[in-house]
Amino acid sequence: MKIVNMNDGISIKRSIEEGTEEQRQVVLSILEQVKTNGDDAVKTYTKKFDGATLDDLRVTSEEIEQAYGELSDELVAIIQEAASNIKTFHERQRRESWFTTSLDGTLLGQKVTPLDSVGVYVPGGKAAYPSSVLMNVIPATAAGVQRIVMVTPPDSEGKVPAGVLVAANEVGVTEIVKAGGAQAVAALAYGTESISAVDKIVGPGNIFVALAKREVFGIVDIDMIAGPSEIVVLADEQANPAYVAADLLSQAEHDERASAVLVTPSQVLAERVQEQVEKQLAELPRAEIASKSIEDYGVIYVVDNMVAGVEAVNDLAPEHLEIMVDEPMTLLGKIRHAGAIFLGPYSSEPVGDYFAGPNHVLPTNGTARFSSPLSVDDFIKKSSVISYSKEAMKQNGNSIAALAKLEGLGAHARAVELRLEDLK
Numbered sequence: 001m002k003i004v005n006m007n008d009g010i011s012i013k014r015s016i017e018e019g020t021e022e023q024r025q026v027v028l029s030i031l032e033q034v035k036t037n038g039d040d041a042v043k044t045y046t047k048k049f050d051g052a053t054l055d056d057l058r059v060t061s062e063e064i065e066q067a068y069g070e071l072s073d074e075l076v077a078i079i080q081e082a083a084s085n086i087k088t089f090h091e092r093q094r095r096e097s098w099f100t101t102s103l104d105g106t107l108l109g110q111k112v113t114p115l116d117s118v119g120v121y122v123p124g125g126k127a128a129y130p131s132s133v134l135m136n137v138i139p140a141t142a143a144g145v146q147r148i149v150m151v152t153p154p155d156s157e158g159k160v161p162a163g164v165l166v167a168a169n170e171v172g173v174t175e176i177v178k179a180g181g182a183q184a185v186a187a188l189a190y191g192t193e194s195i196s197a198v199d200k201i202v203g204p205g206n207i208f209v210a211l212a213k214r215e216v217f218g219i220v221d222i223d224m225i226a227g228p229s230e231i232v233v234l235a236d237e238q239a240n241p242a243y244v245a246a247d248l249l250s251q252a253e254h255d256e257r258a259s260a261v262l263v264t265p266s267q268v269l270a271e272r273v274q275e276q277v278e279k280q281l282a283e284l285p286r287a288e289i290a291s292k293s294i295e296d297y298g299v300i301y302v303v304d305n306m307v308a309g310v311e312a313v314n315d316l317a318p319e320h321l322e323i324m325v326d327e328p329m330t331l332l333g334k335i336r337h338a339g340a341i342f343l344g345p346y347s348s349e350p351v352g353d354y355f356a357g358p359n360h361v362l363p364t365n366g367t368a369r370f371s372s373p374l375s376v377d378d379f380i381k382k383s384s385v386i387s388y389s390k391e392a393m394k395q396n397g398n399s400i401a402a403l404a405k406l407e408g409l410g411a412h413a414r415a416v417e418l419r420l421e422d423l424k
């Protein structure tokens with residue numbers, strides 16, 4: 001992991017995958033096929049890309065039961081505890097409808113309604129994380145969404161990983177569809193014989209999933225397009241170098257394009273973390289992925305002081321920020337851009353990935369400048385409510401008609417003037 005002096009400039013190397021024109025054409029063709037041929041097309045692509053021959057796309061209750069058999073009782077209890085923590089946190093995000101009334105009898109307000117139906121994409125293969133099932137489904141259920149459809153690609157034997165099925169069952173998902181990639185996104189957006197269309201699609205996936213989500217946006221809503229994981233640690237000389245290195249590697253192991261950055265005013269800490277990263281890397285099961293990520297996207301910035309460190313963090317706007325200084329709370333107010341902020345030596349990033357309660361679906365690629373973690377807000381919508389009184393119409397009708405005329409909209413003006421006539 002290279003050490004760079006901040007005076008050489010600070011940046012986070014990011015990997016923003018746009019996809020090729022060829023991949024886009026493949027996705028467009030899959031979307032069209034599923035729109036036209038429904039379940040048959042989904043099954044054909046599932047055979048082609050996942051190697052599974054399926055009669056029925058649905059996961060059955062026997063498969064769920066079998067999944068529980070594959071997990072220890074202890075692990076099921078841990079999933080339940082994590083789900084409970086995440087639920088408690090997200091229930092605090094719920095929003096209430098509100099209404100105000102004026103003396104003239106007018107009532108104005110905002111009515112909050114959960115989305116009717118949501119599709120959750122859970123990636124297949126090594127990235128089939130049970131924790132991501134919890135993080136995507138629980139805010140939707142906390143918002144009050146009635147129908148949640150989970151889609152995930154099966155393996156070549158038509159199986160879905162046990163941990164994913166147990167997590168889904170624990171949070172009440174009853175519709176689980178064995179389909180992945182663009183065909184799953186198409187099924188959710190357009191509907192097929194066996195899968196009714198949803199209103200919004202959330203969840204990460206590979207480039208085919210991301211391109212398909214971009215393409216169906218407008219027919220349905222989508223969440224963010226998540227990029228590779230990112231971590232920035234802001235630490236001073238008192239931080240434990242082994243902890244800092246371990247936390248940097250926790251994100252590096254996700255993806256060869258994940259980025260891990262240390263910002264510190266301490267040259268001593270920089271060198272110790274550098275040593276620790278080398279040492280710990282060798283022992284990791286995913287050492288190959290983590291070393292590629294550290295080599296290409298890992299960097300230690302030595303800054304002049306903490307003020308410069310905070311400024312650097314705000315420029316980087318990372319997905320995850322850890323602050324490991326004596327009094328981390330004193331810096332919290334100065335941090336303006338970060339998806340999730342972890343304070344102190346025991347708030348290791350995986351605490352947030354799995355268990356504490358806040359969501360681990362976070363803005364990447366610098367989008368923490370303007371966007372937020374996945375939350376209950378992503379699964380509700382608001383309607384404005386206007387109940388104008390006779391008095392208010394008498395009082396304001398002429399002003400409204402005047403504004404309409406200013407815009408050359410006579411029908412608008414007449415709609416109001418008709419009432420004013422009657423109220424004379």
Ligand SMILES: NC(=O)c1ccc[n+]([C@@H]2O[C@H](COP(=O)([O-])OP(=O)(O)OC[C@H]3O[C@@H](n4cnc5c(N)ncnc54)[C@H](O)[C@@H]3O)[C@@H](O)[C@H]2O)c1
Nearest residue numbers: 049123124125127153180181182204205206208209226255
């Ligand atoms: N940010 C996060 O929180 C997070 C979490 C988990 C996973 N991820 C990301 O999700 C992704 C998972 O990728 P994955 O591929 O393992 O699983 P995936 O489920 O995203 O994709 C598998 C599907 O891709 C489609 N596909 C594969 N090759 C294709 C081709 N040549 N043409 C058309 N379609 C094709 C198939 O339909 C297959 O079912 C990774 O990029 C990972 O970084 C991100």
Ligand SMILES: N[C@H](CO)Cc1c[nH]c[nH+]1
Nearest residue numbers: 129131132229230353360
């Ligand atoms: N850190 C990832 C998001 O950047 C989420 C995750 C899932 N499992 C472990 N970690």
Ligand SMILES: [Zn+2]
Nearest residue numbers: 250251254353
């Ligand atoms: Zn993680």
